[in-house]
Amino acid sequence: MEKHLLALAEDVRWQQLSLRILQEVCLSHLILSCSVAIAVVVLTAWYIRDSLRIDDIDKKYVLVTGCDSGFGNLVARQLDRQGFHVIAACLTEPGSSKLSAEASPRLKTVLLNVTDSASIEKAVEFVRLQTGERGLWGLINNAGRSIPIGPTEWMQLEDFKKVLDVNLIGLIDVTLKFLPLIKKAQGRVVNVASILGRLSLTGGGYCLSKWGVEAFSDSLRRDMRHFGVKVSIIEPGFFKTQVTDLGLIEADLQRLWDRLPVEVRRSYGEEYLMEYMKAQAFSMGILCSKDISKVTACMRHALSSRYPRTRYGAGWDAKLLWIPLSYMPSFVADFIIRVLLPAPKGS
Ligand SMILES: *[C@@H]1O[C@H](CO)[C@@H](O)[C@H](O)[C@H]1NC(C)=O
Secondary structure (H helix, E strand, O other), X not given: OHHHHHHHHHHHHHHHHHHHHHHHHHHHXXXXXXXXXXXXXXXXXXXXXXXXXXXXXXXXXXXXXXOOOHHHHHHHHHHHHHOOEEEEEEOOHHHHHHHHHXXXXXXXXXXXXXXXXXXXXHHHHHHHHHHHHHOOOEEEEOOOOOOOEEOHHHOOHHHHHHHHHHHHHHHHHHHHHHHHHHHHOOOEEEEEOOHHHOOOOOEEHHHHHHHHHHHHHHHHHHHHHHHOOEEEEEEEOOEOOHHHOHHHHHHHXXXXXXXXXXXXXXXXXXXXXXXHHHHHHHHHHHXXXXXXXXXXXXXXXXXXXXXXXXXXXXOXXXXXXXHHHHOOOHHHHHHHHHHHOOOOOOO
């Protein structure tokens, strides 16, 4: 009798245990399915929100700087085809007339040197006359230069200034002077930074200027949201444009090298310049994409979507390599640069 009772108790214990296991399994399944369902709903909602477009494109005016070549030139033609009233700011007369010939009669060009305040004021007047009461829907601050770029020790203050004046001070000057017209339209500012605005991988003014563009854009976005003005930052990886033109970069590196005092050159070793250029050409060969439409697609999204994103990474190298790297501890990027660039071998 007692034996029978004991067996029964054991049986009940087993049943309870299996019931508990079953409960646990059900619960974890429920949590997993709920998480997947929530993720799907959130991603779908984000995707739909991200794909909503604005109306009345044919009534909107957009100014793009740096339209002589590269991203600016392509995006001006694309926005023109899309129906925007494009005002394409070019630095040079030949750049301007070539673009006019390739675009619709709706596209207007204006000569603009972003380092010259009087030139910016003239462009503002031109745009004010064009846009009238509507104001300016979009400003794409695209104009930029990279040269002089190279080892920090080879630079003089003037070399930093050349790049900072265009990429940062010029961009700020243009933005401030156009802001009243943008505010009137509750429009958008799209600033072209770079992955080099997140990782300082090379010497000279370029990385500094792009870090500055990131900071200026963050402040501007937070200050102007109250007025319905939206600010987006584009962070391209490496693309084939004037900015990455190795012929121009190498010619200028040679100038910097030739100018160095003999003892500095000796500390690098006479082979260093060639090795540096070779390593740079090798990395650029792997990294540089010819498809600059990846960048202009981000610019167009920032201008024509209902809810523009704050940051756009453009290119596989930006998305998969540089931007993730920018969140890692500095020693990781330090290591990558040590692998990519040669070490000085001088005395
Ligand atoms: C742009 O303006 C600066 C400052 O006024 C001047 O030094 C430079 O030569 C100008 N560049 C061009 C291409 O006109």
